[in-house]
Amino acid sequence: MNGTFIVNKVACNFSFNPTARLLTVLRDNGFTEVKQGCQEGLCGACLVIIDQQLVNSCQVLAASCLQKQITTVKGIGTLHHPHIIQEAFVEAGAVQCGFCTPGMVLATYNLLNQIPQPSEEQIKQFLDGNLCRCTGYVKIINAVKIAARRLNQGNHGKN
Amino acid sequence: MAKTDCFKSVGKNIPKIDSLGLSTGEEKFTDDFCFPRQIYCKLVYSSSPFAKIINLDLSGAEKLSGVVEILSYKNTPSLFHTTAGQGFPEPSPYDTKLFDQTVRFVGDRIALIAAENPVIAELAARKIKIEYQEFTPVFNPQQSTSSPPLHFQGEHAVIPVPYLPEKNIAAKVGFEIGAVDSVLKNSDLVINKIYQTHYASHCALEPHSAISYFDSRGRLVIISSTQVPFHARRIVSQILDLPVKFIRVIKPRIGGGFGGKQEILLEPLVALITLRTKRPARLVLSREEVFISTRTRHPMEIELSVGADKQGSLTAISMKALMNTGAYGSHALTVLSNTGSKTLPLFNKIKNIRFHAHSVYTNLPVGGAYRGYGATQGYFALGQQIDILARELKVDVLEIYKQQHIKSGETSPVFEVLGEGKEGTSQNITSCQLTECIDQGSQKIDWYGKRDKRIKNGHWVRGVGMAAGMQGSGIPRVDLASAYIKINDDGSFNLNIGATDLGTGSDTILAQIAAETLHTDPSQLIVLSSDTDTTPFDVGAYASSTTYISGNAVRKCAEKIKTKLITAGAELLQVQPQQVSLENQAVVCRKDKRRCSYEEIARYSLYSENQHQIQATTSNFSNQSPPPFIAQFAEVEINPFTGELKLLNFVSAVDCGQPINPLLVEGQVEGAVVNGISYALTEQYKFSSAGRMQNANFKYYHLFRTPDLCKVKTIIVNSYEQSGPFGAKSIGEIAINGPMPAIANAIFDAVGIRLYQSPFTPEKIYQAIHCCHKELTERRQ
Numbered sequence: 001m002n003g004t005f006i007v008n009k010v011a012c013n014f015s016f017n018p019t020a021r022l023l024t025v026l027r028d029n030g031f032t033e034v035k036q037g038c039q040e041g042l043c044g045a046c047l048v049i050i051d052q053q054l055v056n057s058c059q060v061l062a063a064s065c066l067q068k069q070i071t072t073v074k075g076i077g078t079l080h081h082p083h084i085i086q087e088a089f090v091e092a093g094a095v096q097c098g099f100c101t102p103g104m105v106l107a108t109y110n111l112l113n114q115i116p117q118p119s120e121e122q123i124k125q126f127l128d129g130n131l132c133r134c135t136g137y138v139k140i141i142n143a144v145k146i147a148a149r150r151l152n153q154g155n156h157g158k159n
Numbered sequence: 160m161a162k163t164d165c166f167k168s169v170g171k172n173i174p175k176i177d178s179l180g181l182s183t184g185e186e187k188f189t190d191d192f193c194f195p196r197q198i199y200c201k202l203v204y205s206s207s208p209f210a211k212i213i214n215l216d217l218s219g220a221e222k223l224s225g226v227v228e229i230l231s232y233k234n235t236p237s238l239f240h241t242t243a244g245q246g247f248p249e250p251s252p253y254d255t256k257l258f259d260q261t262v263r264f265v266g267d268r269i270a271l272i273a274a275e276n277p278v279i280a281e282l283a284a285r286k287i288k289i290e291y292q293e294f295t296p297v298f299n300p301q302q303s304t305s306s307p308p309l310h311f312q313g314e315h316a317v318i319p320v321p322y323l324p325e326k327n328i329a330a331k332v333g334f335e336i337g338a339v340d341s342v343l344k345n346s347d348l349v350i351n352k353i354y355q356t357h358y359a360s361h362c363a364l365e366p367h368s369a370i371s372y373f374d375s376r377g378r379l380v381i382i383s384s385t386q387v388p389f390h391a392r393r394i395v396s397q398i399l400d401l402p403v404k405f406i407r408v409i410k411p412r413i414g415g416g417f418g419g420k421q422e423i424l425l426e427p428l429v430a431l432i433t434l435r436t437k438r439p440a441r442l443v444l445s446r447e448e449v450f451i452s453t454r455t456r457h458p459m460e461i462e463l464s465v466g467a468d469k470q471g472s473l474t475a476i477s478m479k480a481l482m483n484t485g486a487y488g489s490h491a492l493t494v495l496s497n498t499g500s501k502t503l504p505l506f507n508k509i510k511n512i513r514f515h516a517h518s519v520y521t522n523l524p525v526g527g528a529y530r531g532y533g534a535t536q537g538y539f540a541l542g543q544q545i546d547i548l549a550r551e552l553k554v555d556v557l558e559i560y561k562q563q564h565i566k567s568g569e570t571s572p573v574f575e576v577l578g579e580g581k582e583g584t585s586q587n588i589t590s591c592q593l594t595e596c597i598d599q600g601s602q603k604i605d606w607y608g609k610r611d612k613r614i615k616n617g618h619w620v621r622g623v624g625m626a627a628g629m630q631g632s633g634i635p636r637v638d639l640a641s642a643y644i645k646i647n648d649d650g651s652f653n654l655n656i657g658a659t660d661l662g663t664g665s666d667t668i669l670a671q672i673a674a675e676t677l678h679t680d681p682s683q684l685i686v687l688s689s690d691t692d693t694t695p696f697d698v699g700a701y702a703s704s705t706t707y708i709s710g711n712a713v714r715k716c717a718e719k720i721k722t723k724l725i726t727a728g729a730e731l732l733q734v735q736p737q738q739v740s741l742e743n744q745a746v747v748c749r750k751d752k753r754r755c756s757y758e759e760i761a762r763y764s765l766y767s768e769n770q771h772q773i774q775a776t777t778s779n780f781s782n783q784s785p786p787p788f789i790a791q792f793a794e795v796e797i798n799p800f801t802g803e804l805k806l807l808n809f810v811s812a813v814d815c816g817q818p819i820n821p822l823l824v825e826g827q828v829e830g831a832v833v834n835g836i837s838y839a840l841t842e843q844y845k846f847s848s849a850g851r852m853q854n855a856n857f858k859y860y861h862l863f864r865t866p867d868l869c870k871v872k873t874i875i876v877n878s879y880e881q882s883g884p885f886g887a888k889s890i891g892e893i894a895i896n897g898p899m900p901a902i903a904n905a906i907f908d909a910v911g912i913r914l915y916q917s918p919f920t921p922e923k924i925y926q927a928i929h930c931c932h933k934e935l936t937e938r939r940q
Contacts, residue, residue: 032184038445079183091174095181101181141868
């Protein structure tokens with residue numbers, strides 16, 4: 001089947017199998033920043049934001065996302081115009097292999113939109129769905145704190 | 160001691176050079192590459208733990224439109240090899256075929272479907288009919304040697320080491336120094352205990368993946384999530400009987416390895432599909448496939464006897480290890496050797512030492528390299544035993560460690576007798592700050608304020624425990640690394656290295672080492688790594704070797720460049736080379752301070768006079784493997800009524816020499832610690848009675864998540880290793896070894912029970928408390 005998705009604010013027309021998951025369709029169409037870690041909705045590597053909701057894209061049918069606003073990690077910041085959260089991850093040493101990072105960054109983005117100044121406990125609870133095997137999470141939590149601080153100093157979380 | 164102050168690049172927290180690309184999703188992993196007309200592969204696995212395939216009916220799958228090729232034992236090379244990505248000749252037995260008519264564990268490969276799309280491949284996989292002639296499987300390693308052999312078709316070892324497949328013995332190693340039995344007999348105190356460790360998965364977030372295709376000159380290119388691109392090239396060449404020159408292996412970004420990707424599993428399969436179909440082929444495993452069919456941490460049973468005199472001096476030690484290597488002998492000898500060689504030298508005052516160990520086959524998942532590599536299993540036993548001994552002797556366990564651990568300037572006979580698949584290499588320790596690690600770590604956790612205090616918090620009781628250890632920095636006289644550097648017009652440099660960055664940050668720290676040597680900024684180094692065509696040889700990322708072995712290769716290579724810069728710069732400044740030195744990206748005449756920048760030197764040497772490319776290449780191996788040291792401390796809180804355990808604090812104080820990048824060192828320690836804690840408390844393979852893993856997903860195989868986290872603190876102790884690049888030793892593996900014994904010791908400190916079997920689940924803790932309580936009550940009656 002065919003359908004239009006609005007990925008990172010750009011309308012894209014994809015043809016796909018009616019039973020295909022959003023993760024597969026995005027990756028097949030070049031959005032490889034959405035990572036496939038478990039295909040079971042248990043690792044958070046494939047997180048995207050759909051209409052402000054954080055969603056494991058391996059768990060939704062692409063067909064259910066037609067005309068919806070889908071944000072991948074590239075939608076919040078790019079190599080040449082990184083988001084404060086992405087810069088904070090770099091600075092804090094929160095990126096090792098980087099496979100979980102796009103999901104972590106999106107989860108952080110969503111968290112800081114909801115709770116601009118989260119406590120450490122809130123950060124830990126919010127990132128519950130994101131697995132990382134490299135960092136032991138310590139520097140990821142630091143990165144979230146740095147990003148929260150900067151966003152609050154700068155433009156009150158609306159970056 | 161540390162010389163951080165005089166360094167410009169080394170010792171600085173420079174951001175990982177790939178981290179912005181990774182956090183913006185630009186960097187590419189294997190599965191992110193896509194080729195026109197690519198074929199999708201899917202493996203079919205054995206559902207039987209041990210059987211001969213008497214009928215493999217592929218007809219249903221073959222008939223399916225869109226199926227391009229099917230591989231099985233019927234149509235693939237039957238060469239025995241090892242999947243262990245080690246140096247040549249590999250110390251692991253050649254006991255594996257690409258596909259075999261006999262299957263030896265649930266998860267063994269039976270066929271590979273190559274199809275036009277993944278849906279067809281999946282459908283075809285379900286249409287394959289397999290008839291088995293079942294054999295009696297062996298699941299208990301204790302019964303392995305008396306069970307019918309798993310391997311009986313000509314499997315063999317390629318180096319002269321004991322290998323007895325007829326007795327299911329995949330490897331054997333041992334030595335005795337002194338007179339262990341008689342000394343133990345006459346010791347004032349002897350502690351003898353048996354410890355058992357369990358299966359675990361590496362759980363790198365990126366599943367194993369490989370893609371192959373023909374380039375425009377007809378050469379086979381393999382993109383792979385591998386820790387060992389050069390070994391992968393050699394082993395693919397061996398299995399498929401292709402010349403090495405025909406194959407190029409590229410490692411792009413890789414989503415974690417931890418040893419799990421030091422294994423040649425997928426590369427020969429996609430290569431074979433490309434060879435047969437002339438089309439690109441890709442194979443990406445699902446999470447379940449990673450759990451059941453790839454590699455694991457070898458479970459081990461260790462019987463440990465340690466003797467001591469009344470003063471607390473250790474007199475003799477006997478370590479007997481039985482390792483379950485699963486269905487194939489990948490790393491069966493070397494992990495086993497490491498269990499002794501990375502633990503026993505720590506207490507080098509002991510004159511009587513025995514290590515007897517063997518690896519046995521079972522019809523369970525296959526072991527392999529896993530961060531810690533046998534030392535993790537060894538320290539689970541040794542770390543608890545020393546704690547038990549200290550309590551029996553009523554002395555402070557910290558004092559036992561501090562008095563008796565190996566010191567700088569000292570050696571251990573174990574270094575010489577026990578290597579990896581061959582004799583070891585004698586060495587003197589040239590840097591050891593373990594005492595300082597113990598002091599700083601114990602202070603941080605408030606050891607004396609908490610030890611033996613059993614502080615109560617409602618129903619909960621607190622305790623602290625510790626463990627200390629050592630690892631190595633590469634494999635002496637085995638590991639080889641090399642580097643190539645050249646200058647560009649603008650005074651920047653290309654740094655090409657075979658070393659494999661798994662996310663560890665080795666690309667970054669190697670640039671820092673080059674920059675330090677060349678008096679330039681790390682951003683002036685353009686790093687290219689892990690491509691068998693364009694980078695020089697490196698054994699790859701394992702054995703904690705990259706910082707030390709590859710780091711020294713880069714330092715030596717940069718030294719050569721330095722000499723060439725001096726020659727060209729002096730020529731340009733019209734002075735003698737002895738009169739100039741390197742300073743902030745320029746060659747400077749010491750006398751009159753005239754300078755020429757690297758850019759000027761590059762332009763001069765490339766275009767003006769006596770034209771030449773300033774370039775150099777160097778390789779490096781080492782006769783020694785200076786160990787890093789670590790002291791790790793755990794504080795737990797236990798509810799004796801439920802057996803629940805809360806980890807409150809975990810402190811690691813580490814001597815890794817001069818940290819090249821302290822932030823990345825902390826990252827290595829924290830990652831290893833949390834992996835180690837998770838292994839100690841929650842991760843485990845649950846098998847059915849037929850040997851099938853029943854929890855092959857992240858829901859029931861519980862990895863630590865953010866809410867599980869305790870306070871994790873890393874202290875990098877001041878140290879400097881003369882033989883290392885700018886004083887550095889390794890850091891990749893060591894920190895995974897302490898969590899299990901330190902937590903076990905903390906559990907004892909809190910509630911007085913010993914857990915000799917990992918993992919420490921609430922059920923086990925509850926049961927142990929209950930039994931202990933019952934025993935006490937009965938004794939009182």
